Amino acid sequence: MKWINKGHEFDEVGKRFENLKRIYLYGAGLYGKQAADMLRGVGAEFVFVDRAESLQGTIEGIKVILPEELKIIQGQEIIVLTMGAENAGIVLKQLEMEGLKYGSDIYDVHSFLQFYIYIIALYRYGKCIMTDCTVMGTYQCSLKCKYCMAAIPYLQESKQVEYADFKRDVDILFENVDFVLEFGIGGGEMFLCKNLEQYIEYVMKNYSSHIWNCSILTNGTILPNEKVIETLKKYKLNVVVSRYSGVPNWHEKYKKLETLLQEHHIPVSTIDYENWVDMGWTQKQYKKNVGGLFDMCGMQCRIVKNGKLNYCLHGMIANEALYHLDLSEDEFDLCVQQDRKKFKLVEYHLGFLNKGCLEMCHYCNGYVNINQNTIPVAQQMTAEEYVQFHRKGR
Numbered sequence: 001m002k003w004i005n006k007g008h009e010f011d012e013v014g015k016r017f018e019n020l021k022r023i024y025l026y027g028a029g030l031y032g033k034q035a036a037d038m039l040r041g042v043g044a045e046f047v048f049v050d051r052a053e054s055l056q057g058t059i060e061g062i063k064v065i066l067p068e069e070l071k072i073i074q075g076q077e078i079i080v081l082t083m084g085a086e087n088a089g090i091v092l093k094q095l096e097m098e099g100l101k102y103g104s105d106i107y108d109v110h111s112f113l114q115f116y117i118y119i120i121a122l123y124r125y126g127k128c129i130m131t132d133c134t135v136m137g138t139y140q141c142s143l144k145c146k147y148c149m150a151a152i153p154y155l156q157e158s159k160q161v162e163y164a165d166f167k168r169d170v171d172i173l174f175e176n177v178d179f180v181l182e183f184g185i186g187g188g189e190m191f192l193c194k195n196l197e198q199y200i201e202y203v204m205k206n207y208s209s210h211i212w213n214c215s216i217l218t219n220g221t222i223l224p225n226e227k228v229i230e231t232l233k234k235y236k237l238n239v240v241v242s243r244y245s246g247v248p249n250w251h252e253k254y255k256k257l258e259t260l261l262q263e264h265h266i267p268v269s270t271i272d273y274e275n276w277v278d279m280g281w282t283q284k285q286y287k288k289n290v291g292g293l294f295d296m297c298g299m300q301c302r303i304v305k306n307g308k309l310n311y312c313l314h315g316m317i318a319n320e321a322l323y324h325l326d327l328s329e330d331e332f333d334l335c336v337q338q339d340r341k342k343f344k345l346v347e348y349h350l351g352f353l354n355k356g357c358l359e360m361c362h363y364c365n366g367y368v369n370i371n372q373n374t375i376p377v378a379q380q381m382t383a384e385e386y387v388q389f390h391r392k393g394r
């Protein structure tokens with residue numbers, strides 16, 4: 001979307017929540033817990049509503065009431081339907097029959113988590129929150145995925161980010177953003193990051209109250225050293241492994257990693273992919289009129305680099321690797337003081353830009369939610385392809 005009324009884009013929507021005092025999360029299952037994690041970061045008061053007798057009392061310190069006990073004060077309290085889709089319509093019907101209205105008293109969990117929660121955080125609690133934000137730790141990687149979403153194998157120089165630069169960007173991020181659900185130390189391959197324990201320690205020691213989870217994401221091919229293992233244990237961090245079964249020898253390497261982490265009681269899980277999508281970076285084809293593509297793109301990965309927030313981590317790094325365009329107009333400079341900065345920052349996070357799309361969207365097929373160009377997972381460049389590309393010095 002194009003910025004028209006900078007700093008005031010959501011004023012009308014925001015008015016709806018100015019007097020909000022309490023939120024009822026109707027359904028204490030997976031969606032309820034997701035919403036709860038975000039609302040804790042916002043500092044909002046909330047209560048679970050659930051019919052299950054076994055859940056009555058409190059869950060992780062949050063009160064649980066039965067649906068019969070639910071009586072809301074309109075204008076001051078809202079209900080978010082956090083149960084599965086099959087039950088949401090039934091409950092919505094009952095609540096509407098009691099005189100409550102969808103869109104003012106009642107919200108569904110998807111629109112709430114993707115939109116309204118940001119408005120409530122900002123207009124009611126004065127906070128800027130984000131689902132996912134990264135500061136890069138290293139650009140080095142042990143794999144050479146041909147269709148890497150961030151085009152990492154196409155970088156001319158795959159360097160580690162200096163610790164001082166990393167710290168500076170983390171500080172700048174949390175000077176501006178109050179809460180991040182998933183904070184990522186970005187890679188490349190995380191376990192190639194020299195002194196990774198220092199990077200993790202800095203984030204967790206200084207900002208753990210601003211983060212729900214610090215993601216330790218790896219491609220499963222590298223073992224962390226003892227210091228990293230101790231730091232992961234100290235901060236009770238999970239390791240998430242991308243399952244790249246098609247990569248030669250991947251299983252053997254992953255087994256070693258899994259065994260090591262399990263020996264140290266570090267929780268490990270995998271992300272399984274049916275397929276990947278080709279973002280289109282290497283085709284270098286400029287497409288016109290991509291405002292609609294940007295508006296529908298579900299890319300949630302924000303990144304802070306050199307004090308600037310970039311909306312799209314993958315586009316930003318693909319530019320460093322393949323395009324070398326000046327993206328400054330697309331970025332939000334977190335170091336510049338300005339009126340209603342927090343409002344503008346939330347608008348940027350929710351997709352308001354000077355031009356209505358990013359420069360990199362012109363070269364992109366979009367994120368997985370809109371991209372039909374499916375390809376096999378983690379297909380590797382051949383040694384020849386890699387050498388040929390880098391010999392050309394593009």
Ligand code: SF4
Pocket residue numbers: 141142143144145147148149150151152153187188189219378
């Ligand atoms: S997608 Fe492949 S090349 Fe890209 S960072 Fe992950 S493992 Fe490395």
Ligand code: SF4
Pocket residue numbers: 293294297298299312314315358360361364365366367
């Ligand atoms: S369309 Fe591509 S470049 Fe634009 S935000 Fe989505 S993933 Fe990033």
